[in-house]
Amino acid sequence: MLKLIFLLFFVFSTFILTSNDIKIESERIIRINLGDYINLQFEIVGITPELKNEIEKKTNQRFFKDFVYKWNIIKHSKQIATAYVDNVYGKTQPITFLVIINNEGEIVTTEILKYREQYGGQVKNKNWLDQFNGKDLNSEIEVGKNIHSISGATISVNSVTTGVKKILFLHAELIKVE
Amino acid sequence: MFSNFRNLTILTILTTNFLFAQSDQFFESKSSFSGYGELHYNQNQKEKESASKTLDFHRFVMFFGYSWTEKWSFKSEIELEHNFVQKGEGELELEQAYVNYHHADWFGFQVGVVLPSVGLINEYHEPPLFFGVERPDYHNKIIPTTWFGNGMAFYGTYNFFDYKLTIMEGLNSDKFSESSGIRNGRLKGFKANAKNLLYNLRIDYLGVAGLKIGGSYTFNKATGETSTNKISLLEFHSAYHQRNFYSVFEIGNISYEKGNLESSFGYYFDIGYNISDAFNCDTKIIPFFRYSDYNTAAKTKTGGDSEKKNHFTYWMIGLSVKPIPQIVFKLDYGTSTKELGNEKTKLFNLGIGYMF
Known part of the structure; x- marks a missing residue:
């Protein structure tokens, strides 16, 4: 009986620990960047086909799904920032990334949550990702101009850069609706 | 019996749970297809x-x-060179085919036909990724790109360091030559001799945005039907890309234990600058300059002419035009000089390349 309880506990704990690791990791990073005294409101935001189409045309990149993860970040009952999790394709596998945007529409931080391949993993590099900090929808965000490329990670560099741009477009539209 | 059944159920729950835990919301099991190609004049x-x-x-x-x-996952690369294969002309090659286990960022492994990590181009050889219509001569004469073989590789990234360790089939020492170094000694996975394996370790530092700098060491006790020869290849490489500026530098040396040939040595550098801002267009227009110096018989026991016969210097100017990052139009012009007799060859190349 004891064995059974132990096993059940084990089963349960592994489930808790691993089923939502992307969400947990996202919230951990949000707190590192914006402090512990914040409330996080999580939602899964659907993207309408019209909006999807419009942003895909502007950026020449498809959305991974017709939804993204979104957190409203609240401090002293006022929203201070918004965070998104989305995916872009690397060479063959999805790259899961997080973008935090402040109320001025500027990027506070970008992080790769999960990279699933051997090649191109250099985009996880914090120094490379920091290049997006402070950029907003009106900024020029282009690989080879103001975003460095990385030798050996060209595909990932281009996909992540466009993915971040897509989130800026999406954020601007979602704010309008609100 | 009941107890057995119960245990079985628990085991099933455990295993299924384990499987669930491994996947996450965004991953989808799927096949992938991509490619690249290049036409040259x-x-x-x-x-x-x-x-x-x-x-x-x-x-x-x-x-x-x-x-x-x-x-x-599984990954493979099949290459057809020079349109068709017939009577020793053209090549059809299985350059990569491996089962990949990606445990985490810091560790993964590949088993099958793998690429040793030597220099910047052996693993990343799609045409939009390097300057010049043909791959740099350094990647033919010193590093025998594309170098692939049967074996396994371990890889990962830790902090700003990226590593890959490859253990694979060795080289055939009978085929080493003063005019092409170790190039013809590659077995290309064809019923490869597994007696003396080749070891290759590469470490790169990626702590500066836009910079990749690192080196690799390769060792093999090469074995042929009539000879054995220990070789070691040491190389350093760097690639830097900041705003519109590009630079590449690679240098490498092969040492041979036996025979008249003692070492092969070479280097090259590229400097390029994207001038598309001046034309206010999205198409990248990158003129570049390359200088290279290589000698497959850099040091021989007998010395003299064989060292001069295989020593080339090559300067080149060229242009890469990329309307989108995956398509490139290239042209280059230069002069290659053989040390012996100061013999000059003028080369002009045009090319188009793509990747997806």
Whole structure:
């Protein structure tokens, strides 16, 4: 009986620990960047086909799904920032990334949550990702101009850069609706 | 009996749970298909001779892959060189085919036909990724790109360091030569001799945005039917890209234990600058300059002419035009000089390349 309880506990704990690791990791990073005294409101935001189409045309990149993860970040009952999790394709596998945007529409931080391949993993590099900090929808965000490329990670560099741009477009539209 | 059944149920729950835990919301099991290719026009003219002109679909390459889970996948690369294969002309090669286990960022492994990590181009050889219509001569004469073989590789990234350790089939020492170094000693996975394996370790530092700098060491006790020869290849490489500026530098040396040939040595550097801002267009227009110096017989026991016969210096100017990052139009012009007799060859190349 004891064995059974132990096993059940084990089963349960592994489930808790691993089923939502992307969400947990996202919230951990949000707190590192914006402090512990914040409330996080999580939602899964659907993207309408019209909006999807419009942003895909502007950026020449498809959305991974017709939804993204979104957190409203609240401090002293006022929203201070918004965070998104989305995916872009690397060479063959999805790259899961997080973008935090402040109320001025500027990027506070970008992080790769999960990279699933051997090649191109250099985009996880914090120094490379920091290049997006402070950029907003009106900024020029282009690989080879103001975003460095990385030798050996060209595909990932281009996909992540466009993915971040897509989130800026999406954020601007979602704010309008609100 | 009941107890057995119960245990079985628990085990099933455990295993299924384990499987669930491994996947996550975004991963989808799927097959992938991609490729690259390049068509070249090459014109070579030696002094006082008429020019040779060729039009060559140099490489047509297809990648097939399948991902079963987030961690387990298969990847392959099949290459057809020079349009067709017949009577020793053209090449059809299985350059990569491996099962990949990606445990985490810091550790993964591949088993099958793998690429040793030597220099910047052996693993990343799609045409939009390097300057010049043909791959740099350094990647033919010193590093025998594309170098692949049967074996396994371990890889990962930790902090700003990226590593890959490859253990694979060795080289055939009978085929080493003063004019092409170790190049003809590659077994290319064809019923490869597994007696003396080749070890290759590469470490890169990626702590500065836009910079990749690192080196690799390769060691093999090469074995042929009539000879053995220990070789070691040490190389350093760097690539830097900041705003519109590009630079590449690679240098490498091969040491041989036996025979007349003692070492092969070479280097090259590229400097390029994207001038598309001046034309206010999205198409990248990158003129570049390359200088290279290589000698497959850099040091021999007998010395003299054989060292000079295989020593070339080559300067080149060229242009890469990329309307989108995956398509490139290239042209280059330069002079290659053989040390012996100061023999000069003028080379002019045009090319188009793509990747997807």
